[in-house]
Amino acid sequence: MKIEFAPLNIPLQRRLQTAATLQWVFSFLALAQCCLAAFVLLAFSDWWALALLYAGWLWLDWDTPSGGGRRSRWVRSWTVWSYFRDYFPLELVKTVDLDPKRNYVFGFHPHGLVSSSKSSLSHLLSRPGGGNVAVIAVGGAPEALDARPGALTLQIRHRKGFIKMALKHGALLVPVFSFGENELFEQLENPSGSPLRTLQNRLQGIMGVAMPLFHARGVFQYSFGLMPYRKPIHTVVGRPIPVVQTSSPTSDDIERLHNVYLQSLTEVFQQHKQAYGLSEHQHLTFT
Numbered sequence: 001m002k003i004e005f006a007p008l009n010i011p012l013q014r015r016l017q018t019a020a021t022l023q024w025v026f027s028f029l030a031l032a033q034c035c036l037a038a039f040v041l042l043a044f045s046d047w048w049a050l051a052l053l054y055a056g057w058l059w060l061d062w063d064t065p066s067g068g069g070r071r072s073r074w075v076r077s078w079t080v081w082s083y084f085r086d087y088f089p090l091e092l093v094k095t096v097d098l099d100p101k102r103n104y105v106f107g108f109h110p111h112g113l114v115s116s117s118k119s120s121l122s123h124l125l126s127r128p129g130g131g132n133v134a135v136i137a138v139g140g141a142p143e144a145l146d147a148r149p150g151a152l153t154l155q156i157r158h159r160k161g162f163i164k165m166a167l168k169h170g171a172l173l174v175p176v177f178s179f180g181e182n183e184l185f186e187q188l189e190n191p192s193g194s195p196l197r198t199l200q201n202r203l204q205g206i207m208g209v210a211m212p213l214f215h216a217r218g219v220f221q222y223s224f225g226l227m228p229y230r231k232p233i234h235t236v237v238g239r240p241i242p243v244v245q246t247s248s249p250t251s252d253d254i255e256r257l258h259n260v261y262l263q264s265l266t267e268v269f270q271q272h273k274q275a276y277g278l279s280e281h282q283h284l285t286f287t
Contacts, residue, residue: 004222013086018227020083022219025226066119068127088180088228093236093272101130103171104240105162107138107261109154110181111147113210118165125169134171136162141210145200148187153285156262163258170245173257175238175265179276184228185214234276238268262286 043051064070098104103125121134143155166173190197196213203211218225241264246253269284 001223003224006220006222017083017087018219020080021087021227023080024084025228029226066123068120068123087230088184088233091232091234093234095237095268096239098174098240099130102240103127103130103132103169104134104174105166105171106133106135106174106176106237107162107265108135108176108178109138109156109265110151110178111137111139111143113137113141113144113212118161121165122169125165125171134165135176138162141204141208144210144212145187145190145197145204147182147185147212149183151182152282153287155287156265157286160254160258163254163261164249166243167246167249167253167257170243172240172243173261173264174240175261175268176235177238177265177268177272178233178235179272179278180231180233181235183231184233185212185216187215188213234272236268236272238264 039051039054042048042054105121105125121136124132124134138159139155140159143153146153146155163173165171188196190200190213200211215224215226216229217223217227219227241257241260243257266284273282274280
């Protein structure tokens with residue numbers, strides 16, 4: 001395989017963008033393992049008291065994710081996130097203004113890598129005063145195993161929990177499609193029924209998360225590695241779908257709203273696909 005190296009005269013701005021993205025890749029793939037290793041090493045050293053203090057804090061903080069999390073304006077203001085955004089670059093496309101007095105459920109497509117906590121969503125959507133948005137990667141872990149350049153198949157026909165959640169809380173439903181999302185990584189071929197896909201499905205059943213074998217480019221060369229490709233991403237936020245609050249929604253209520261959501265999502269895709277590099281003949285497939 002011929003390796004294509006990055007040129008030496010890359011501007012500093014682009015190098016900083018690459019560094020910001022590299023820290024994200026490290027955080028996603030290895031930060032948890034490094035923290036666990038550090039905890040174990042501290043626990044069996046003369047610094048065991050620090051490990052004990054951390055374990056105590058972890059126990060006290062255990063329910064924080066299901067209670068809305070803990071925002072930090074200081075962390076959110078870090079310059080690293082601006083460089084991370086500009087690496088691709090990322091663009092958020094707003095099609096209509098949203099009422100800040102309402103709560104919303106954003107259905108995000110395509111794919112996801114983690115599941116959504118029902119308790120966390122309920123906490124967010126039940127907060128009075130509005131202005132809260134729960135973003136749900138509807139396809140979840142199974143759809144991540146099909147995420148690759150050109151993929152337009154969404155696992156959504158049997159995923160209706162987010163519809164029920166919106167009905168119970170009276171939160172407006174908003175379809176969101178991210179053009180270019182699937183172009184960031186390649187994935188080893190894993191068709192349904194293959195040994196690799198069977199193993200991935202079993203691991204997903206055990207751990208609850210997908211294990212896609214993805215690859216893209218490296219830091220100093222463009223031929224292989226775990227860094228995402230530098231491709232633009234255009235995330236289009238569609239028009240909110242009115243939802244009447246129903247404390248105990250029936251199957252018919254859920255099915256009716258689910259069909260409306262599928263239609264709205266299709267319209268968002270159809271209206272914007274050609275502006276973001278897709279042809280007129282490409283369409284979404286729902287499974």
